[in-house]
Amino acid sequence: MSHFFQLDGVLHAESTPLPRIAEHFGTPTYVYSKAALLENFSAFFDACAGRDALVCYAMKANSNLAILDLLARQGAGFDIVSGGELLRVIAAGGDPRKVIFSGVGKTVDEMRLALSHDILCFNVESIPELHRLNEVAGAMGKQARVSLRVNPNVDAKTHPYIATGLKANKFGVAFDDALATYRTAASLPHLVPVGIDCHIGSQLLDDAPLLEALDKLIELVDALALDGIVLDHLDMGGGIGINYGEAGEAEPVPVGDYLGRVFARIDAWRQASYGGKPIKVIFEPGRAIVGDTGVLLTRVEFLKPGAEKNFCIVDAAMNDLMRPALYQAWMDVREVAPHDGEPVIYDVVGPVCESGDWLARERALAVGQGDLLAIMQAGAYGLTMSSNYNTRGRAAEVMVDGEQLHLIRQRENPADLFALESLLK
Numbered sequence: 001m002s003h004f005f006q007l008d009g010v011l012h013a014e015s016t017p018l019p020r021i022a023e024h025f026g027t028p029t030y031v032y033s034k035a036a037l038l039e040n041f042s043a044f045f046d047a048c049a050g051r052d053a054l055v056c057y058a059m060k061a062n063s064n065l066a067i068l069d070l071l072a073r074q075g076a077g078f079d080i081v082s083g084g085e086l087l088r089v090i091a092a093g094g095d096p097r098k099v100i101f102s103g104v105g106k107t108v109d110e111m112r113l114a115l116s117h118d119i120l121c122f123n124v125e126s127i128p129e130l131h132r133l134n135e136v137a138g139a140m141g142k143q144a145r146v147s148l149r150v151n152p153n154v155d156a157k158t159h160p161y162i163a164t165g166l167k168a169n170k171f172g173v174a175f176d177d178a179l180a181t182y183r184t185a186a187s188l189p190h191l192v193p194v195g196i197d198c199h200i201g202s203q204l205l206d207d208a209p210l211l212e213a214l215d216k217l218i219e220l221v222d223a224l225a226l227d228g229i230v231l232d233h234l235d236m237g238g239g240i241g242i243n244y245g246e247a248g249e250a251e252p253v254p255v256g257d258y259l260g261r262v263f264a265r266i267d268a269w270r271q272a273s274y275g276g277k278p279i280k281v282i283f284e285p286g287r288a289i290v291g292d293t294g295v296l297l298t299r300v301e302f303l304k305p306g307a308e309k310n311f312c313i314v315d316a317a318m319n320d321l322m323r324p325a326l327y328q329a330w331m332d333v334r335e336v337a338p339h340d341g342e343p344v345i346y347d348v349v350g351p352v353c354e355s356g357d358w359l360a361r362e363r364a365l366a367v368g369q370g371d372l373l374a375i376m377q378a379g380a381y382g383l384t385m386s387s388n389y390n391t392r393g394r395a396a397e398v399m400v401d402g403e404q405l406h407l408i409r410q411r412e413n414p415a416d417l418f419a420l421e422s423l424l425k
């Protein structure tokens with residue numbers, strides 16, 4: 001059930017009408033539903049019940065401390081891609097020992113920070129990274145647990161910018177090089193190979209490519225075992241998509257069905273080859289946890305009719321929500337309250353000085369100046385990808401819990417945006 005719905009013609013988040021949020025906190029504002037967040041996490045957590053499995057939320061999707069705190073309390077681990085994200089986990093009260101560290105360019109400082117907090121595992125993406133990590137761990141008198149991110153060369157059938165599992169992508173160790181790379185890892189004195197991982201792309205609606213990738217990981221785990229390298233965990237990455245509401249869009253695979261198929265395949269394999277000895281399974285979902293839990297609430301500044309196009313100019317822009325400009329992503333736009341008059345076809349655009357500054361194209365909207373609109377399914381890769389372009393402060397973030405409203409991020413004040421700059425002496 002969606003926690004954003006129309007009641008008496010007014011769009012609500014749980015039991016709160018969105019206009020109330022605009023009155024209290026202004027616009028543009030990201031509005032999240034706590035119930036939706038907990039429900040989405042439960043879909044993963046419940047499907048893992050009774051198993052040695054860990055859900056490491058890919059916090060790049062939305063790293064607000066309040067969200068991390070809520071998920072940590074439900075038992076989440078975290079998939080991080082920077083030292084900054086690790087500091088967020090700690091600030092939110094998350095457990096660093098449930099953290100896995102992904103990314104192709106980890107710095108020495110980031111490795112040190114992560115080792116000092118005893119994170120669960122480094123997902124390593126190259127041989128030079130193995131050597132760097134071995135040196136850093138050695139200098140600290142530590143052993144680093146590592147997993148290799150294997151690039152299974154599977155087509156995730158998604159937008160090229162968010163497909164990551166093909167040979168042409170910068171990510172991971174090529175499937176054919178994986179065995180040799182594990183041997184290198186095993187030979188380095190301060191590394192312990194404990195796992196294998198992959199992440200083939202994002203916004204996958206069908207789980208067939210993920211299961212194909214799983215088969216390739218299984219093949220490697222077996223080959224490694226013959227070589228004496230026995231792994232404790234297998235990490236499927238993230239990637240399960242959500243419904244953005246575009247006409248003709250396929251439904252995403254239900255989370256429980258996908259996890260069920262992963263576990264069934266793994267159980268059959270472990271039964272056949274390892275006398276039933278289980279292997280820990282890790283998932284790194286981002287969008288599927290937060291994507292549909294948030295909307296971007298924005299106000300219409302002006303309506304500007306044109307010869308070829310009509311523009312609906314709103315106070316949110318590409319700096320607040322980059323997905324349309326960057327990926328030509330289709331995001332649903334809804335009127336927050338009824339407006340008299342027939343709908344008109346508009347391009348919904350922001351005030352930023354770029355033609356690429358659009359949020360939605362050719363939408364039928366019944367709106368007037370000063371009305372509110374909601375950009376739906378904006379909970380993932382919204383605020384986290386936002387910028388200060390045009391010296392625009394980032395939007396506020398509000399978490400709704402029934403009728404209760406929590407301001408979980410204040411709107412940025414323009415003076416703060418240049419506080420770190422200085423004039424020449």
Ligand code: LLP
Nearest residue numbers: 058102199202203238239284285286287381
């Ligand atoms: N694990 C790794 C190693 C990743 O790189 C990602 C996302 C995830 C997990 C989480 O993937 P998810 O479950 O959210 O699909 N900004 C783009 C999406 C970029 C995804 C990057 N990696 C967008 O707005 O569509």
